[in-house]
Amino acid sequence: MEAFDPHTIERRWQQVWNDEKTWQVPNDATGPLAYVLEMLPYTSGDPHVGHLKNYAVGDAVAHFYRRRGHTVLHPMGYDAFGLPAEGHAIRTGKNPRVSTDESIASFRRQFSDWGISIDWSREFATHQPEYYRWTQWIFLQMFGKGLAYRREASVNWCPHDATVLANEQVVDGRCERCGFLVEVRQLEQWFYRITDYAQRLLDDLDGVEWPEKVKTMQRNWIGRSEGAAVTFRCAEMSSAYEVFTTRPDTLFGATFFVLAPEHPDVLKLAEGTEREREVRAYVEQALVADQFERSSSSRPKTGVPLGRTVTNPATGAEIPMYVADYVLAEYGTGAVMGVPAQDQRDWDFATAFGLSIVRTVQPPADFDGEAYTGDGPAVNSQFLDGLSIADAKPAMIEWLGEESLGESRVTFRLRDWLLSRQRYWGCPIPIVYCDDCGLVPVPEDELPVLLPVIEDYAPKGRSPLAAAEDWVNTPCPRCGGPGRRETDTMDTFVDSSWYFLRYCDPHNETAPWDRSVVDRWMPIDQYIGGVEHAILHLLYARFFCKVFADLGLVGFQEPFKRLFTQGMITRNGTKMSKSKGNSVSPGDIVARYGADTARCYVLFMAPPIMGGDWTDEGLEGVHRFLTRLWRLAQDVRAESADDRRDGGDDLLLIRASHRAISKVTDDIDGQFAFNTAIAAVMSLVKEVSRIHHEGDASAIARREALVTAASLLFPFAPHTATEVYLDLTGERVWEQPWPEADQRYLVADTIEYPIQINGKVRSRITVPADASTADVQALALAEEKIVELLAGKDPRKVIVVPGRMVNLVL
RNA sequence: GCCCCCGUAGCCCAACCGGCAGAGGCAGGCCCCUUAAAAGGGUUCCAGUGUGGGUUCGAAUCCCACCGGGGGCACCA
Numbered sequence: 045m046e047a048f049d050p051h052t053i054e055r056r057w058q059q060v061w062n063d064e065k066t067w068q069v070p071n072d073a074t075g076p077l078a079y080v081l082e083m084l085p086y087t088s089g090d091p092h093v094g095h096l097k098n099y100a101v102g103d104a105v106a107h108f109y110r111r112r113g114h115t116v117l118h119p120m121g122y123d124a125f126g127l128p129a130e131g132h133a134i135r136t137g138k139n140p141r142v143s144t145d146e147s148i149a150s151f152r153r154q155f156s157d158w159g160i161s162i163d164w165s166r167e168f169a170t171h172q173p174e175y176y177r178w179t180q181w182i183f184l185q186m187f188g189k190g191l192a193y194r195r196e197a198s199v200n201w202c203p204h205d206a207t208v209l210a211n212e213q214v215v216d217g218r219c220e221r222c223g224f225l226v227e228v229r230q231l232e233q234w235f236y237r238i239t240d241y242a243q244r245l246l247d248d249l250d251g252v253e254w255p256e257k258v259k260t261m262q263r264n265w266i267g268r269s270e271g272a273a274v275t276f277r278c279a280e281m282s283s284a285y286e287v288f289t290t291r292p293d294t295l296f297g298a299t300f301f302v303l304a305p306e307h308p309d310v311l312k313l314a315e316g317t318e319r320e321r322e323v324r325a326y327v328e329q330a331l332v333a334d335q336f337e338r339s340s341s342s343r344p345k346t347g348v349p350l351g352r353t354v355t356n357p358a359t360g361a362e363i364p365m366y367v368a369d370y371v372l373a374e375y376g377t378g379a380v381m382g383v384p385a386q387d388q389r390d391w392d393f394a395t396a397f398g399l400s401i402v403r404t405v406q407p408p409a410d411f412d413g414e415a416y417t418g419d420g421p422a423v424n425s426q427f428l429d430g431l432s433i434a435d436a437k438p439a440m441i442e443w444l445g446e447e448s449l450g451e452s453r454v455t456f457r458l459r460d461w462l463l464s465r466q467r468y469w470g471c472p473i474p475i476v477y478c479d480d481c482g483l484v485p486v487p488e489d490e491l492p493v494l495l496p497v498i499e500d501y502a503p504k505g506r507s508p509l510a511a512a513e514d515w516v517n518t519p520c521p522r523c524g525g526p527g528r529r530e531t532d533t534m535d536t537f538v539d540s541s542w543y544f545l546r547y548c549d550p551h552n553e554t555a556p557w558d559r560s561v562v563d564r565w566m567p568i569d570q571y572i573g574g575v576e577h578a579i580l581h582l583l584y585a586r587f588f589c590k591v592f593a594d595l596g597l598v599g600f601q602e603p604f605k606r607l608f609t610q611g612m613i614t615r616n617g618t619k620m621s622k623s624k625g626n627s628v629s630p631g632d633i634v635a636r637y638g639a640d641t642a643r644c645y646v647l648f649m650a651p652p653i654m655g656g657d658w659t660d661e662g663l664e665g666v667h668r669f670l671t672r673l674w675r676l677a678q679d680v681r682a683e684s685a686d687d688r689r690d691g692g693d694d695l696l697l698i699r700a701s702h703r704a705i706s707k708v709t710d711d712i713d714g715q716f717a718f719n720t721a722i723a724a725v726m727s728l729v730k731e732v733s734r735i736h737h738e739g740d741a742s743a744i745a746r747r748e749a750l751v752t753a754a755s756l757l758f759p760f761a762p763h764t765a766t767e768v769y770l771d772l773t774g775e776r777v778w779e780q781p782w783p784e785a786d787q788r789y790l791v792a793d794t795i796e797y798p799i800q801i802n803g804k805v806r807s808r809i810t811v812p813a814d815a816s817t818a819d820v821q822a823l824a825l826a827e828e829k830i831v832e833l834l835a836g837k838d839p840r841k842v843i844v845v846p847g848r849m850v851n852l853v854l
Numbered sequence: 855g856c857c858c859c860c861g862u863a864g865c866c867c868a869a870c871c872g873g874c875a876g877a878g879g880c881a882g883g884c885c886c887c888u889u890a891a892a893a894g895g896g897u898u899c900c901a902g903u904g905u906g907g908g909u910u911c912g913a914a915u916c917c918c919a920c921c922g923g924g925g926g927c928a929c930c931a
Contacts, residue, residue, distance in 0.1 A: 257859075260857085261926065264857095264927060267930065288931070343929080372931090374930090375930045380931045383931085455931095648867095648878080649866065651867085661881070662879065665879045671894090672895095707877090719878085719879095720878075725878095726877085737896080738896085798873090800874080803911070841911060843912080851912065
């Protein structure tokens with residue numbers, strides 16, 4: 045007999061799907077629609093096993109939706125601009141256009157080799173002018189609404205990549221990409237006003253079906269705090285300073301006042317006092333200090349008195365002012381009231397500087413800590429005394445309002461999204477600087493502003509585009525006078541914040557998309573990707589959607605209805621990396637075992653939501669299973685048709701088939717438990733094999749069982765499943781509906797009950813499935829061995845769990 | 855330091871609402887097939903669920919404490 049040859053089979057079906065455009069869907073499709081999407085690949089280098097897993101998961105979901113009657117949009121594109129792609133180009137000595145296009149070709153080839161069911165008619169890459177023209181158009185809409193703006197600010201600067209970074213791209217004080225320590229610089233940069241949407245981004249998380257973990261990460265990142273703004277007056281300078289506090293109830297305990305070193309008034313306040321020199325030195329040192337180091341809570345508190353006081357608005361007392369670097373300039377107002385008795389940081393500072401500490405919440409008698417943050421009656425707080433924190437807060441806010449000293453306020457941790465980059469390989473920002481007109485947007489009909497081809501694109505601290513004089517110098521679109529183009533490019537995350545909308549209408553030349561088309565497909569029914577995007581891509585894309593909704597460009601608020609985040613594949617327990625030499629190339633695996641084996645294995649090795657450790661042995665096990673299924677199918681096909689037999693092994697096979705249908709359907713539908721779904725198909729095939737070799741089932745019964753196995757396996761191993769299904773039925777499995785489990789075959793005629801005495805299994809009885817609880821109890825008590833063990837005693841209690849077991853308690 | 859997830863056989867992993875610890879795979883043993891080997895087929899061994907308590911007729915599952923691994927947050931007032 046001929047051998048199982050996955051490569052021939054896989055090429056055959058890939059050819060068919062390609063020639064017949066099987067997975068292509070029209071925008072005017074009728075019936076239920078579904079949009080299944082995996083995060084688009086970032087194209088620097090070649091695909092790795094993480095990609096294989098991502099698209100194997102998504103493809104299984106897409107196939108499942110299709111076979112359950114949906115028209116499924118399942119497109120593909122490439123995230124092509126950005127730093128890593130440029131870095132890859134520099135490392136390989138190629139122009140980014142060339143190296144990126146090579147990478148795209150590599151991804152495209154492998155997606156095809158893996159047999160992923162993609163509608164190729166919608167393919168695009170974000171570095172193509174036909175695409176980024178609309179990225180620029182979106183920028184202009186945002187600019188027009190004041191949602192894209194330019195301002196000077198303290199920003200994160202990566203000295204290695206020679207560019208600024210968004211807050212989201214700084215991890216533990218280091219550049220997310222290269223790991224270099226990030227510096228703070230005062231620079232004028234472009235921002236998207238995502239903070240305007242903080243509350244909505246927070247609220248709408250409640251309506252999406254996402255992993256709680258990811259929602260929590262976004263909530264933390266947005267960081268909403270409720271509290272009050274309180275004004276402290278400095279009489280001698282006739283100035284006033286506002287603080288934000290989440291504990292207005294503790295105002296009577298504010299015994300000092302602290303400004304951040306970056307606070308604009310610090311030097312002015314110290315001027316002329318004996319502390320001036322000391323303050324100046326402290327501020328200078330704080331500004332150049334390592335940010336990560338500075339923001340460590342374990343560091344001892346430092347600071348310098350400003351030689352001034354402010355008035356505590358509640359007590360009327362004059363309290364000393366300090367500058368200290370534990371206060372952050374960018375959060376709240378850059379100033380805080382020091383309440384040492386109820387805040388550990390303030391406690392640490394007060395003890396270091398010998399400041400007074402006044403309890404305003406009575407700690408319990410056994411409290412032996414320092415600052416007390418728990419609840420308790422207010423003390424030393426005049427009109428608040430005796431109130432709990434929850435009651436004291438509104439009471440204080442009301443009083444502050446009456447006295448015009450403060451008001452309730454909500455503060456967010458989220459910062460605006462810094463979108464400009466001083467790098468070459470990105471989407472140009474469509475703005476012209478004119479001496480007379482200022483910032484002038486490039487008119488929409490002049491888009492795209494093409495990224496010029498330049499020789500030297502190496503990073504040098506300002507955008508390499510600045511060197512392209514011909515490109516930079518351009519007439520002002522408004523007055524026609526001399527103008528200069530913006531030379532910064534956009535963050536890659538801008539490109540990927542709207543790509544899923546373009547898939548709906550990829551060839552539209554007059555708009556980024558047609559709203560009616562997008563509203564048909566969106567929001568995405570199932571989005572799939574790595575958890576590393578929890579607060580980057582996933583937050584930015586949500587922000588964009590809300591802006592589009594406000595602009596009337598889309599009819600929904602949230603882009604991703606359901607989200608699945610896959611776990612990372614490791615090898616020998618550690619992350620795969622080329623430098624460690626433990627990486628596995630999906631290309632090599634597919635070349636050796638075929639795509640179906642590779643796909644099934646990454647799904648089978650562990651629940652896809654978890655990580656999994658790659659072993660070559662495990663891979664071979666899956667390959668053996670596919671081989672066994674195929675060979676069994678060949679054997680059964682060769683047999684001549686016969687008649688079904690009632691009962692016996694025929695019935696066993698029917699039951700096994702329906703059990704498998706039920707299990708696989710539940711596993712895919714509910715929880716992406718593809719590992720157990722595949723195991724259930726293995727189980728079925730094993731049963732067919734056993735009966736085939738030593739049972740007496742009819743050929744038709746064995747054939748039907750294998751047909752079911754192939755049908756269920758199709759989402760995971762589409763080529764092998766298609767081949768087997770065709771061999772046994774003459775039909776194309778992807779054109780067949782998903783099988784349905786028949787309840788009649790799922791329930792057994794008889795049930796075996798274990799009989800426990802005091803929780804230990806002592807005997808067993810087999811009873812008809814429809815026996816009543818009383819019958820089961822009677823039969824259990826009458827069972828020979830049990831009668832013997834009871835020796836005439838009556839059990840104290842008899843527990844019968846229907847369908848499960850019987851427990852006798854003595 | 856705080857929060858979340860995970861610890862089940864030599865290994866990867868199952869176990870519905872608390873009800874016989876085992877679905878599937880790997881590795882190992884044995885048998886069949888084979889002149890032999892590989893491939894293949896069959897069969898079998900192996901844990902009482904990280905540790906210690908608790909609740910319960912009954913705990914891998916629920917509760918508490920601890921240990922180990924992973925992730926997130928971390929001077930956000």
